[in-house]
Amino acid sequence: MTDTSAKIDYSKTLYLPQTEFPMRAGLPEKEPVTVARWQKMDLYKRLRASAAGREKYVLHDGPPYANGNIHIGHALNKILKDVITRSFQMRGYDSNYVPGWDCHGLPIEWKIEEKYRAAGKNKDEVEINEFRKECREFAAGWIKVQGEEFQRLGVIGDFDNPYTTMNFHAEARIAGELLKFAMSGQLYRGSKPVMWSVVERTALAEAEVEYQDYESDTIWVKFPVASGSDALAGAHVVIWTTTPWTIPGNRAVNYSPRVGYGVYEVTAAENDFGPQPGEKLIFAEALAEEAATKAKVTLNLLRSVPGEELGSLTLSHPFEGFGGGYEFAVPMLAGDHVTDDAGTGFVHTSPSHGREDFDAWMDAVAELEKRGIDTQLPFPVDDAGYYTKDAPGFGPDREGGPARVIDDHGKKGDANKAVIDELIKRGALFARGRLKHSYPHSWRSKKPIIFRNTPQWFVYMDKQLGDGTTLRSRALQAIDDTRFVPEAGQTRLRAMIAERPDWVLSRQRAWGVPIAIFADADGNVLKDEAVNARIVEAFEKEGADAWFAEGARERFLGSRANEAWKQVMDILDVWFDSGSTHAFTLEDRPDLKWPADVYLEGSDQHRGWFHSSLLESCGTRGRAPYKAVVTHGFTMDEEGRKMSKSLGNTVVPQDVMKQSGADILRLWVMTTDYWEDQRLGKNVLQTNIDAYRKLRNTIRWMLGTLAHDEGEEIALADMPELERLMLHRLSELDALVRKGYDDFEFKRITRALIDFMVVELSAFYFDIRKDVLYCDAPSSVRRKAAVHVVRELFNCLVKWLAPMLPFTTEEAWLERNPQSESVHLEQFPEVPAAWRDEALAEKWRKVRQVRSVVTGALELERAKKTIGSSLEAVPVVYMTDAVLEDALDGIDLAEISITSDLVISHGDVPADAFALREVPGVAVVVEKADGRGLVKCARSWRYTGDVGSDAAFADVSARDAAALHELQALGRL
Known part of the structure; x- marks a missing residue:
């Protein structure tokens, strides 16, 4: 037979990989095209249609605020939600994602006010509903922008019909939920110290406050003993405070029976002002020396003072005789919050300016009234931070006008100086100083807040609800019944609910859902179902603007308009809005269900959305609106620092998508321990880019190999062991992937799949099987078995990765299956039990x-x-x-x-x-x-002893010669 080998280009006789799937991803260019394709084919509706009749799995979206472009925290959050939703959709559920937005509240008001100020307009001169209209338009604009940005991340959801808290139906339902609290007696008007933003002129909830370093004036103040112990006559109890401006509001001094106290005599003093030799002062014994150092005095312990003796004392206010308003008794009260860790061991108690102070005062009210002490709480500071008439000598009666605690810009006013100067003048100041410490600030304005007593609307936490429960007990039970991921979230939320005060709902702003109730002068709420029905109906048709329209009171009260009911004009805390989303979204949309299977947000939402949703739902329905709560941490830079524009260390998701693609950002999210704080920067992104390239090249090689797939099935029993080993590994991975998605452990899935693709496939199985796949004859069972296994590998891996890397897997799937519409309309593969082979x-x-x-x-x-x-x-x-x-x-x-x-x-x-x-x-x-x-085969490059054994192909091995004969017979040579 004639040797034809010299005329053959052997490379053309090999089953080399062939694919249009490029090595270079080009994600920034391709991904927007894919988004457009999904929108054109209406992938969201196709998913709903394909899942019709399946069991629902609902992740309820915590609403972001509609006031700016998305940041990296938004990207992390939405990617996690999208992965969960997609993974359940591909595992046999109808997993519908409905995005939502929080639209009311101060940040949007501020933006409109800033626009007014720039134009020289006064907000108070603008009709309220005109102002609200501008707020609504502002929010709508950002909803559109953010919706497009979320979709660019690859998020699939009902972006054509999202829920928004400013939707008329939503506003009606929010008002209706409030009315449920009112009708059940859980809503009341009370006077308590609340966190107050002078800059924003509104009460704040705990979730609206952050803590920053702040330098405060500190003072040690002497309170004269007025009565109760002849042995202590003429002595002074010394308190320490970091808020001098609260002294006019002082009504008591707290001590602790667990702390040891002593009465000391001043034996020497360096300063002209302050304590002088011969004065008798009472301190906690553990703190006397430190206090003496501050005042530059020498103290001599005269004797210990037992708690019983302290409890019998009545003090005089240090401003007694000043301004004509401090001639009242200042009782000594035992308090659990008092320690001897710092200060003097005594706590100056101003119940109008502190939560613990208020609680200590209220706990003692009954006893104090028996002692003839006036327990009426004063209102010493107004909404603008000025002293009122309840702070005599510092308020409107002060020469030059009232002193101010904080000004409109969040700067310290002159209140501290006025108080300290008067204390010095009266010889009541023991010492003074400055202290840098953590202090509450508004998270919106970033300015310090104050605590001030003001009438507000509250929901009781501990009122009996008629079934042996309270809102607090219901919420604590609901927490115990909820799955938390990570588990520590349960402990954190439980602690917050266990200790939280009554829920303050009222805000003194304009843009939001009003507290749509009527009350009398004493704060009694009108409970009239007909009135309520008119309110809800009007809101449904016209939105909450109906409350502020001319003639609203008469319209809603109807025949009761001549009664002495006053329309409440405060608006609801926006956390009540978002806490009600379960009602107007989960309950009211037929494509969703109540309760949700899962809520997922940042860990700060233990005091935010998780918290308010829990309270709202427990108050109206007796249980949580969720079955599971998943939390993620916050994104730091690569050094673990908080991202900040001033530091120049922010990572902008839009920039990452332009440079590398959304799938790179998604891969980063999937490879992080997202339950904790994550790090992101150039190096971290590069690590993920490198991992992505390896993963993509593995997919590319499979696609190239499957170009030669003729769809032939090889029975498991006929496969070589190596192929059966790979199928066994797929069986193991199938269990790991499914459990990982159930447990929200995406890093575990990603790590396992990447390691499998890079280490076990590219560097092991594919490397070994290239010779068989490229060189074996068309009839080779070994080659057909390998192709069969690559087919199974591709099918499993691409589908398992689809929720995480939707763009790349879509591209790969359509390259392999051009007749298909989308990989995202597929289900995870059903892996046969027979593939598992532990032996x-x-x-x-x-x-x-x-x-x-x-x-x-x-x-x-x-x-x-x-x-x-x-x-x-x-x-x-x-x-x-x-x-x-x-x-x-x-x-x-x-x-x-x-x-x-x-x-x-x-x-x-x-x-x-x-x-x-x-x-x-x-x-x-x-x-x-x-x-x-051994001689090198010219076709396979293997060295064998049978090269030249076939005269027709003298420079190849017998195996390769046989393959060439088959190809020749098939007309492929």
Whole structure:
């Protein structure tokens, strides 16, 4: 037969990978095209149609605020939600995602006010509903922008019909939820110290406050003993405070029965003002020396003072005789919050300016009234931070006008100075100083707040609700019934609910849902179902603007308009709005369900949305609106610092998408421990880009190989062990992936899949099988089995990755299945139980141990440049471990080591043989293939002893010659 080998380009006879799927991803250019395609085909509706009749799985979206472009925290949050929603959709559920937005509240008001100020307009001169209209338009504009940005991240949801808190139906339902609290007697008007923003002129909730370093004036003040102990007559109780401006509001001094106190005599003093020799002062014994140092005095302990004696004392206010308003008794009250950690061991109690002070005062009211002490709480500071008439001498009666605590810009006013100057003047100041400490600030204005007593609307936490429960007990039980991921979230939320005060609902602003009730002068709420129905109906048709329209009072009260009911004009805390989303979204939309399967937000929402939703739902429905709560941390820079424009360390998601693509951002989210704070920066992004390239190249190689797939199925029993091993690994991964998605452990899934694709496929299975896949004959069962397994690998891996990397997997899926509409309309593969083979896996664990010694020896020879390709080598493997050798039964160790041949030897192990300490009983010496008389095949490049055995193809091995004959017969050569 004539030798035709010289005329053949053997590369054209190989089943080399062929694909249009590029190595270079080009995500920034391709992803927007994919988003447009999804929108054109209406993928969201296609998903709903495909899932019709399935069990619903609902992740309820916590509403972001509609007032600016999205930041990296938004991106993290929405990507996590999208992955959860997609993963359940692809596992047999109808997993519908409805995005939502929080639209009311101060930040938007501020933006409109800023616009007014720039135009020289006064907000108070603008009709309220005109102002509200501008707020509504502002929010609508940002909803559109943010919606587009979320979709650019790959998020799929009902962006054409989102929920918004400013939607008329939503405003009607929010008002209706408030009316449920009113009708059940849980809503009341009270006077309590609340966190107040002077800058924003409104009460704040705990969730609207952040803590920043702040430098405060500190003072030690002497309160004269007025009565109760002859032995202490003429002595002074000394208090310490970081808020001098609260002294006019003082009504008591707290002590602790657990603290040891003493009465001290001043024996020497360095300052002209302050304590002088002979004065008797009472301190906690543990703090007397520190206080003496502050005042530059010397103290001598006269005797200890027992708690019973302190409790019998009545003090005089240090401003007694000043301004004509401080001639009242100041009682000593025991308090659990008092310690001897700092200060003097006494706490100046101003119940109008502090939560603990208020609680201590209210706990003692009954006893104080028996003692004839006036328990009426004053209102010493107004909404603008000025002293009122309840602070005589510092308020409107003060020469030059009232002193001010904080001004409109959040700066300290002159109140502290006025108080300190008067204390010095009256000889009541023991010492003064300054202290840098953590102090509450408004998270919106970033300015310090104050606590001030003011009438507000509250919801009771501890009022009996008629079924043996309170709102607090219901909420605590609901927390116990909820799954938390991570579990620590349960403890955190429980602690907050256990200790929180009554829920303050009222805000003194304009843009929001009003507290749509009528009350009398004493704060009694009108409970009239007909009135309520008119309010809700009007809101449904016209929105909450109806409350502020001319004639609203008469319209809603109807025949009761002539009664003395006053229309409440405060608006609701926006947390009540967002806490009610479960009502007008989960309950009212037929494509959703109540309660939600999961809420997911940042860990700050334990005091925010998780918290308000829990209270709202427990107050109206007796249980939480969610079955599970998942929390994520916050994104820091690569050094672990908080991202800040001033530091220049922010990572903008829009920039990342322009430079690298949304799938890179999504991969970062999937590889983080998102339950904790994460880090992000150039290096972290590059790490994910590198991982993505490896992952993409693995997909690309599979696609190229599957270009030659003719769809032939090979029975499991007919497959080589290596193929069955890969199917076993898919079975293991299937269990891991499904559990990982159930447990919201995305990093575990991603790490496992990337390691599998890079280490077990690219560097092991594919590397071994390239020879078979490229070179075997068309009829080769071995090649067909390998193609079959690559098909299964592609099908599983691309679908498992689809929720995480929707753009890349869509591109790959459509490359493989051009007739398909979308990978996201597919379901996760059903992996046959027969694929699981633990015995085979254990056998191959040992085989791979032996292989690791062989490949280690080959790498050493490559480094020495003794060989180039491993096909140039014939390893001699010295086996002294019978267990490992038994595992090699039926295994072509040369094939899996990618060498041309391999020899197993039981002879003496040469001293220079390569070995690995972790694999005893195996040693390897590498010999060159051509040194053993083997010849290189011109087609497969393997060295064999049968090259030239077929005269028709004299320069190839017998295996390759047979393949060429088959190709020739098929007309492919």
